[in-house]
Amino acid sequence: MKQRTLKEECQNERRKFKKIGQKYYHIENNEKLSWFSALQRCAEWGGHLVHLKSDEEWNLVKEKLEMGYRYWVDLNDLQTDNTFMSATTGEEAKFVKWHSGEPGPDNNEHCVELGRFDGFDMNDFYCFEKKNFICESSNEREELGECAGMQEDLWLKYQKSTGHSRELIMII
Numbered sequence: 720m721k722q723r724t725l726k727e728e729c730q731n732e733r734r735k736f737k738k739i740g741q742k743y744y745h746i747e748n749n750e751k752l753s754w755f756s757a758l759q760r761c762a763e764w765g766g767h768l769v770h771l772k773s774d775e776e777w778n779l780v781k782e783k784l785e786m787g788y789r790y791w792v793d794l795n796d797l798q799t800d801n802t803f804m805s806a807t808t809g810e811e812a813k814f815v816k817w818h819s820g821e822p823g824p825d826n827n828e829h830c831v832e833l834g835r836f837d838g839f840d841m842n843d844f845y846c847f848e849k850k851n852f853i854c855e856s857s858n859e860r861e862e863l864g865e866c867a868g869m870q871e872d873l874w875l876k877y878q879k880s881t882g883h884s885r886e887l888i889m890i891i
């Protein structure tokens with residue numbers, strides 16, 4: 720059997736991303752990971768944990784999700800309780816769709832999921848719980864270009880958002 724090069728492997732992974740609306744997403748329905756591992760997995764695939772920006776994107780993506788499943792997205796308040804940051808932008812989240820009563824009073828819930836309740840409103844939950852997750856391609860253009868792999872700027876944003884070093888994220 721032909722050994723695939725890392726680049727081929729990476730390009731193959733990028734084909735995971737399917738166009739939904741104007742952007743490319745991979746909805747992982749099989750593997751469940753902690754929020755940190757999901758963050759890393761999406762980066763390995765040349766993307767990032769999904770960063771929903773509008774009702775339009777939220778509506779398009781949630782149509783494709785499996786009812787009863789729970790999916791990690793890119794928001795977290797690991798740095799400061801109740802200040803939810805995007806690991807994609809490194810900035811405070813601008814679009815949120817909290818379930819009523821969320822984010823709840825439990826200060827140990829630092830990572831945001833869709834699907835805790837009926838439907839796919841947002842809920843903060845324990846980062847170490849293993850859940851399905853949604854990746855978004857970093858490259859939002861029509862044509863997916865060369866496989867970029869792990870992008871340095873994305874790691875810096877993760878670090879800014881979570882307060883954790885790349886090394887720490889990679890072991891948790």
Ligand SMILES: [Ca+2]
Nearest residue numbers: 823828842843
């Ligand atoms: Ca919660």
